[in-house]
Amino acid sequence: MEEGENPSTDYFVMPFLREGNTTPVRRFFSQIPSEEQLDGATLIFVRYIPAKWKTLVESCRDRMAAVYFFMDDDLFDWRAFAAMPLRYQLKLFRLSWSHRKWLQSIDARLLVSTPYLQRKYADWQPQLLPPRPLAERESSPMLTLFYHGSASHGGDLRWLRPVIAEVLERNERLAFEVIGDSAVNKLFKGLPRVQVLHPMKWPSYRALISRPGRSIGLAPLVDSRFNRARSHTKFFDITAAGAVGVYAEGPVYGGIVAHEKNGLLLPMERQAWVDGILRLVADEPLRERLLEGARACL
Structure with a gap:
């Protein structure tokens, strides 16, 4: 126990x-x-x-x-x-x-x-009881799924939480990384394999995403007045991190993301995101192809 x-x-x-x-x-x-x-x-x-x-x-x-x-x-x-x-x-x-x-x-x-x-x-x-090394995982290596947003993304994070809960439950290869304060930590408390990073200044963030280790980046957008004014810079952040993106359908990302060409462009329906994320996890050649397409857009 x-x-x-x-x-x-x-x-x-x-x-x-x-x-x-x-x-x-x-x-x-x-x-x-x-x-x-x-x-x-x-x-x-x-x-x-x-x-x-x-x-x-x-x-x-x-x-x-x-x-x-x-x-x-x-x-x-x-x-x-x-x-x-x-x-x-x-x-x-x-x-x-x-x-x-x-x-x-x-x-x-x-x-x-x-x-x-x-x-x-x-x-x-x-x-x-002497300590022993951790048992090696018999499964494939872990993949990191991430969402990097600021305090202005509270609605997107709340929308995303059930998606993250389901994909972590269905695939133990996945870990989730998110940036946020104590409220974000509380939101994701209780889910396995979640790491909450403290908010950071832009130079520190650029250094963070330049380090390897992230596989799938998320960019949901709940329909709100504030979100309608956003740009598609998360496409650049996710690609710079060496990851493939899952993006919300609509004018913000629709102008740069071509579905299944340089990312996944999905409606804001939770089951569609769960299925899309798990598909990317299971298909490494697809991830490589989409990342190549995204880098060609930079």
Whole structure:
């Protein structure tokens, strides 16, 4: 059980389970199983213990095979994190530190990441889990999908959010990069493989897109008075990034983008964008051909 995908699980816990020839089921805070699903199960809490999971374990501990708690920081000594930001201190107090006695009362076993923690909590007879390299992906390399807009693009971002949610769910090869403030971070919170970059000055942005690594750029345009006055400069940004663009149909991009010649020109219909993005992901020769056509327009 983990708060979300995290390095603690990937570097320590998953290798430990793989070496034990088990097939783990990863669950997050909100993915609470039934009591029946825990019959005979071994449960590992990774760093944190939410209240609902604690109540569940209390109700069926006698039917479970074992309970473990893994920590890769000193979560049971207040002095170790007293200098941390107050909000982080409170999180550790609520989800970790305050549950030490409870863990011992249910005969939970302790897993730790370092010899230091193993020595410090020797009375608990903890098991040391050394870190292991991340397992190599068996699938194709990741592709970065991106939308680079300013604060004036709030409507476009809100329109785009369900599109991004669906394509990330349907294809694990995709990661999404977006520029924005805390509101943008909140908008995309909860989606996997999303990176929110801080807004930046123009010279920094030019340096950003000159670095390789982006595959598909997005340029949606919700119909609004403000958007009607825009130009097609995002075509230049996306092409300069070495990426293929998906553009909104209409006069802004219609004057420079020829559908399936130097990009995809699509109506502002979410399913059309989902299908178009996934088509580009699956068809590398198409991406190369469209990028060549876009560069010819520069």
